[in-house]
Amino acid sequence: MPKNPAYDYVIIGGGIAGTTAAETIRSRDSQATIAIISLETERLYSRVTLPAYIRDKIPREKVFLRSLEDYAKHGIDFFGGLSVIGFEAERREIHTSDGAIISGIKILIATGASLRTASLITGIEDYTFGLQTIKDADRFHAFVAGDTQPKGKNAVIVGGGFIGLEFIETAFARGYKPHLLLRDKQCFGDQLDAQGWGILEANLGRHGVIIYPETEITTSGFTADGFTVTMTGGASIATAWIGYGVGVNRNTSSFQGTGVRVNRGIVVNEFLESSINNIWAAGDIAEYHDGIFGEDMLIGNWTNAFLQGKNAGINMTAQTPASRTAFCAVPAYSITNLGLHITFVGITKPREGWETISRVWDDGMSYERLFIDDNIIKGAILINRFQDKMIISKLIESRQNISAQKEALHDPQTSFSSLFSA
Numbered sequence: 001m002p003k004n005p006a007y008d009y010v011i012i013g014g015g016i017a018g019t020t021a022a023e024t025i026r027s028r029d030s031q032a033t034i035a036i037i038s039l040e041t042e043r044l045y046s047r048v049t050l051p052a053y054i055r056d057k058i059p060r061e062k063v064f065l066r067s068l069e070d071y072a073k074h075g076i077d078f079f080g081g082l083s084v085i086g087f088e089a090e091r092r093e094i095h096t097s098d099g100a101i102i103s104g105i106k107i108l109i110a111t112g113a114s115l116r117t118a119s120l121i122t123g124i125e126d127y128t129f130g131l132q133t134i135k136d137a138d139r140f141h142a143f144v145a146g147d148t149q150p151k152g153k154n155a156v157i158v159g160g161g162f163i164g165l166e167f168i169e170t171a172f173a174r175g176y177k178p179h180l181l182l183r184d185k186q187c188f189g190d191q192l193d194a195q196g197w198g199i200l201e202a203n204l205g206r207h208g209v210i211i212y213p214e215t216e217i218t219t220s221g222f223t224a225d226g227f228t229v230t231m232t233g234g235a236s237i238a239t240a241w242i243g244y245g246v247g248v249n250r251n252t253s254s255f256q257g258t259g260v261r262v263n264r265g266i267v268v269n270e271f272l273e274s275s276i277n278n279i280w281a282a283g284d285i286a287e288y289h290d291g292i293f294g295e296d297m298l299i300g301n302w303t304n305a306f307l308q309g310k311n312a313g314i315n316m317t318a319q320t321p322a323s324r325t326a327f328c329a330v331p332a333y334s335i336t337n338l339g340l341h342i343t344f345v346g347i348t349k350p351r352e353g354w355e356t357i358s359r360v361w362d363d364g365m366s367y368e369r370l371f372i373d374d375n376i377i378k379g380a381i382l383i384n385r386f387q388d389k390m391i392i393s394k395l396i397e398s399r400q401n402i403s404a405q406k407e408a409l410h411d412p413q414t415s416f417s418s419l420f421s422a
Helices: 016-028 049-054 068-073 134-145 162-176 194-206 302-316 386-397
Strands: 006-010 034-038 078-080 084-088 091-097 102-107 111-115 154-158 177-181 210-212 216-222 226-231 236-238 243-244 248-250 280-282 284-288 295-298 332-337 339-344 354-358 367-373 376-383
Touching: 006 016, 016 034, 016 078, 016 302, 034 102, 049 162, 049 216, 049 226, 078 339, 091 134, 091 339, 102 302, 134 243, 154 162, 154 236, 162 177, 162 243, 162 332, 194 339, 194 354, 194 367, 194 376, 280 284, 280 302, 376 386
Parallel strands: 006 034, 006 102, 034 078, 102 280, 154 177, 154 243, 177 210
Antiparallel strands: 084 091, 091 102, 111 248, 216 226, 226 236, 284 295, 332 339, 339 376, 354 367, 367 376
């Protein structure tokens, strides 16, 4: 690239939020100059298909969503493999790891998040895996592909969230026996009540998953049995590999102390604009004010990042403040795990003063937990009840008062469709 290039729009981050923003800008401004600066060298790929790739359900090339020719076709300069080592917000200048200073009239920060790493993996990194990037997936894929006799070998999974469940599914698909270590008493902490956890725990048990509640790895290394981890309480497991799903950290370090307000993420208003004019944020890193919930939100999922990228692109090209669009969305995330379809919608952590309604069906495999504040549904967890997701999302978005229907919801035989119009 030129030593110090200048653009109309600079996007920091080449994921779904940044790429969608750049393409939205191009669709609204055919003459603008646009650049994407990406820490990753790879073109846009789908993070949500990484589990399918490491299970050999899809080939690697199907993970990618854009080619280099796509960027050129849209007149977007893509600079991969660059980190931001300095950021001058008022001057809107980005200092990159190759010594360049890239300036933009308008800038979008879409740097996403990075996996938290475990504290006791020194020396065993080659056997420890996350699942955040294509490089993570490539490492794991190469490792298990090289293991010609996985059947009966143990796999240790650390973390009771969605990534932990993805590693459990992967362990079975690849022929390993999964051992699940939970820092809490159960998966998803207090988001599930005893009934919900009972359904999930029973299903894991039916498939042979060994669960260790309130347990962490204390030491690890090589013994006569091979690579071994020792856990809280002193028990040890010889394992082929460790899969970590213990959360993420937002990539805010390059923007600390620059004048851009940073809290849990980059703080933005309802239009996704930061504390400094002409600097926006979108995706996992954006801590935005949501009009539906009336509070600041920090959401890390693919659909939300896509929608925010589109919204940011619209607002960055708005001709007047009145033509901007506030970002509002009901976040949702779904996976299928060992036959259970699990969906989280809206806010799914209980808050002080909120009430919850749990609905459990006789099949022992279906469950809903509703989170309600002042007779308004704020969120829900659904197991094998995906058919209710759309109605619940609309109730959350419309902030409909459900006081007249609330009592009936305690009976699982009363369907949402009979109480509310879709």
